[in-house]
Amino acid sequence: MAGLAASLHINPLYSVSGLAVGILVGLTGVGGGSLMTPLLVLLFHVHPATAVGTDLLYAAITKGAGTVIHGFKSTINWMIVGLLALGSIPATIATLYAIHHFGKSDAMSSLITHVLGYALFVTAAMLLLRGVIQKLAEKRFEKAEVEHRPLHTGRRAILTILTGLVLGFLVSLSSVGAGALGVTALIMLYPQLPIVKIVGSDIAHAVPLTFLAGMGYFFIGNVDLNMLASLLIGSIPGIIIGSLFASKVPEKVLRGLLATVLTLVGFKLVTA
Helix, strand or coil: CCCHHHCCCCCCCHHHHHHHHHHHHHHHCCCHHEEEHHHHHHHHCCHHHHHHHHHHHHHHHHHHHHHHHHHCCCCCHHHHHHHHHHHHHHHHHHHHHHHHHHCHHHHHHHHHHHHHHHHHHHHHHHHHHHHHHHHEEEEEEEECCCCCCCCCCHHHHHHHHHHHHHHHHHHHHHHCCHHHHHHHHCCCCCCCCCCCHHHHHHHHHHHHHHHHHHHHHHHHHCCCHHHHHHHHHHHHHHHHHHHHHHHHHHHHHHHHHHHHHHHHHHHHHHHC
16 A cells, blocks of 8 residues: 555646635535546546546545545435435446447547536536525425325335436446436435435435446546546645635525536537
8 A cells, every 4th residue: 555655646737626626616515527527638638538537536535525424414315325326336337338348449538528518518507407496396395295205205216216327327427417416306306305415315325336437447447546646635625625615605606607617618528
């Protein structure tokens, strides 16, 4: 382990980028994949597969810390995590097999870039519409009067598994989706749950998903450990800084600005 640490080479530019992304994640709660992977691809010209693979392990480490905190606060619904994993794990394995089969071909690179771009469009829309979606879900819950019904009914359980399947495909192929998309889907499926439990459950599910996908990329040879270490050195203090100032920044303005940036970056990726 000491030998591995000694052999790592830290790139200050990656660390600065990690710091900037970490601050934004702390301020907005938007997953790092929506920000980090496009940054690596467009600014540093990292191969899309390597950018996704490295970012997945980065997400697994950072969200692992978040899961510990939510676990201590008892803000994780483990049944939801399990249902999501029933869909996401098989989808991740299937996606990794396809990536391994096609390797770093131009076709695979193009597919990853385009999926990433369109995923950013959807993420931007979810950022802008999350408040509206949450209010609609709460109204539907009040009208239905389902507070005494079992939380995990047959239909809802199936929809949760299908949500996990979609997230497994998107996250494994683009590293985007486990944050904004996952939370929005859970808000619609479980309107009776407080938002903190939805966020906690989504973060807890993202850990095994991103770890499995990231390790798959690692064994295929699509993870840069030097880049990963450099990003973490900057992003961990960045997330702490962003979290400390989150309450002092107007959230609507910041989310609107971030949604605009993600839309422009998504457009750049799909038209490249």
